[in-house]
Amino acid sequence: MSVRPLALGVLVLQAGCGCGDDDVCRVDGGRYYAMVPADWNGRTHLPVILSAHGYGGTPDSLLGRSSLGDTYDRAGVLWVVPEGEDESWSTTNSPESGDTKRRDDVAFLGKVLDDVADRWPIDRDRVAASGFSQGGSMASELACKAPHDWPVTMPISGTFWDEVPAACDGAVAVHHTHGTADNTWPLDGRPIGPFHQGAVHDAMEMWADAAGCDAEPVPEADGDHLCSVYTGCSGGDIRVCFHDGGHTILPDEASRQVAWLGSLGWW
Secondary structure, rough: EEEEEOOOOOOOEEOOOOOEEEOOEEOOOOOEEOOOOOOOOOOOOOOEEEEEOOOOOOOHHHHHHHHHHHHHHOOOEEEEOOOOOOOOOOOOOOOOHHOOOOOOOHHHHHHHHHHHHHHOOOOEEEEEEEEEOOOHHHHHHHHHHOOOOEEEEEEEOOOEEEOOOOOOOOEEEEEEEEEOOOOOOOOOOOOOOEEOOOOHHHHHHHHHOOOOOOOOOOEEEEOEEEEEEEEEOOOOEEEEEEEEOOOOOOOHOOOOHHHHHHHHHOO
16 A cells, blocks of 8 residues: 655555545535545445544544554545644533634534535445544534434543533444543543543443433453443443553554444444
């Protein structure tokens, strides 16, 4: 597979990149990258995974990870990587939310998804929002506020900011991954100035309630991860999986996501 440097300054996978001579896709309010599976036949409707980078990051920080791109490519996923405004995302109750001049990122990423659908044939029933850290907060907010567009969310090392929503606009499927030694976004969150990161447990309880799950999750081993899986759900599979690492995207994260999506009938 050939590579070339993009405008953002790192080497990323070139095969299948779409949108213009500089490979950047543009919509009102911002831009994104889209990686089309190398073996796509040009006709089959594509599943979509959107990945939002963390605070202080850029699309480079995700595009440069072959463990993500190669895995999604093999699975036949159209991988969408948007660019946050000022290297972050404006989610409810976060430090960025106090700036009234900031972009409405739920609306912006809705435009991104619509633009993707205009450019490629996508399967709207197989769309997932993922993201790391503050990008995980963004992925959570997308599924909470626009579940029809984002019926699956896969946050990594990040969730809502306090207060965690009492309810969302519909049930979605949730696969949350978090390190038990994460000191940047601890499982119980932490204060940042007058703001406070949300607790993972509170978010999972809210997701489970929205999906009509039993109140108490059951433990389930997934290799070296221990997951808490909510059962009896009528509106989506809800689980949080823990590893003993810190604030990071593990090399096998995408393969675990792909396997879980298979259990939802994506493949």
